Amino acid sequence: MSRAFVKEMDGLEEALPERPQSSHINYVTPRGLAQLQERVRELSASRSALELRDDLDSRQQLKRVERDWHYYTERVARAVLVRPTAQPGDKVHFGAAVEVEDEDGHGQRFVIVGEDEADAARGRISWVSPLAQALLNARPGDTVTWRRPAGDKTLEILAIGEDPP
Template identity: 65%
Template sequence: MSRAFVKETDGEERADGAPERPISPHPNYVTPAGLAQLQARVAELSAERQRLLGDESVAAKQQLHRIERELRYYDERVISAIPVDPAGQACDRVHFGATVEVEDEAGHVQRYSIVGEDEADAAHGKISWVSPLARALLNAEVGDMVTWKRPAGDKELHILAIHPYR
């Protein structure tokens, strides 16, 4: 068969055919807890990789490819991490690592902690520092009104309090 009809890889795919996980173009700011989470994930994946190395089954090999892909991603995130300790920052303005209490036009009060991309968890009020909500809140002071630009329509938020992240 002619080589003209054989698909060449472009370096983005690995042996299992899955593309690499994309790495964010933003600086990798992390809280101390976020860095610990990344390091724990690397340790967990490394242990799982070691467990799978001796298994020659097809399922184990497929799982090993997936684990190695995840390990490459998390290794890179640990290497590129820029730790920021929120405890050393003043609470007069919203900053990375701060927990912000806001009230919307309907009187609903919410708390959001501004954290690194990998530690964001909206269900627990942890939002990535590059999210539209965090960008609206950053540098605001208590008493300020900020506009959160959303696809569902803009939302006005009143800054009630700024606390250190825990």
């Protein structure tokens, strides 16, 4: 029988594929950079603890932790810190909190952040998202078109502010 059809136990020892890095510049807010650095510290601690154990489960966990550690270490190394307070306050910029209103009068607040810091449920949107791209450089009183698969939506910029810590 060909070796190609034999399941081998040593396949468990193979390295996991690397997590792909984004092709975009890794802009980060000070908060986003701190979160990435904290994640690297957590993974380093997990790695140290798992290296002390010598069982199959620990070795498998260690591979996942090392893969994630490598990913986040690279994200920190590629980080470009942008201080929102150093940006012009009269137009939407990276790190800004933006209040908008749609054509139905529904208001929302978004903060434009780095890819790793994005959390749509909390209104924190990645700077590369279609919504952020529609908002960037707009001024209060401007209307922008958010191009969405569900249909375009017109938003009016009501206010631009800082994201509180």
